[in-house]
Amino acid sequence: MDDRTVDKIFSGSLETLPPVSSKVCRIFTSSTFTDMLMERNTLMAEVYPRLKEFCREKHGLEFQVVDMRWGVRDEATDDHMTTELCMREIDNCQRLSMGPNFVFFGGQKYGYRPIPTVILGSELLMLRDALITMGVDTILIDTWYKRDSNAVPFVYILQPISSILVNFNNKV
Structure with missing residues (x-):
């Protein structure tokens, strides 16, 4: 055109x-x-x-x-x-x-800002090491992200909500 x-x-x-x-x-x-x-x-x-x-x-x-x-x-x-x-x-x-x-x-709010569902393994390990150095407990990152060694390079995958909060999908 x-x-x-x-x-x-x-x-x-x-x-x-x-x-x-x-x-x-x-x-x-x-x-x-x-x-x-x-x-x-x-x-x-x-x-x-x-x-x-x-x-x-x-x-x-x-x-x-x-x-x-x-x-x-x-x-x-x-x-x-x-x-x-x-x-x-x-x-x-x-x-x-x-x-x-x-x-x-566009308005005055940022809106929905999701956390990443996949994180490159080397990046998550650096983040985890930085948290430990700062004296921050890593239980949340360790609970919610699981290593996928089948990916090349390896990654960490954010787990489904219901795998940790078992009643998440309950309608009652």
Whole structure:
């Protein structure tokens, strides 16, 4: 697509759009959950239904929204897969969407910051040695991370939550 066509599209002129390779516009919505609650609720209730109708009526496109605040299954949380699932959905949106595919709302909070699920063995051992030197007990790191000697180079894997907190998945 040439620069002139891109400039026209960004200025709102949609009459001379290039041929569409996909009939889907799939958007991944990202923000901290509590910081942008009203904005996300407004998007879901007011904006996205209108966009869906506009895309269908004016351009014959299917408008889809991916919003991970709707929840990640307990099994994924147990295995620390939330970040991987989000990244997979972002990849899906980039692959499937014929146009925009990501919306981010920044606020005053940092949001979810997961600990790594895999740590290079040499790095974890250096971290552990530093903790010992500082007089810090290493029981948590020793409990939650287990060595995987089959990996080359070897790594430490964060254990599923339910393997240590046995009642984690209980619904009662």
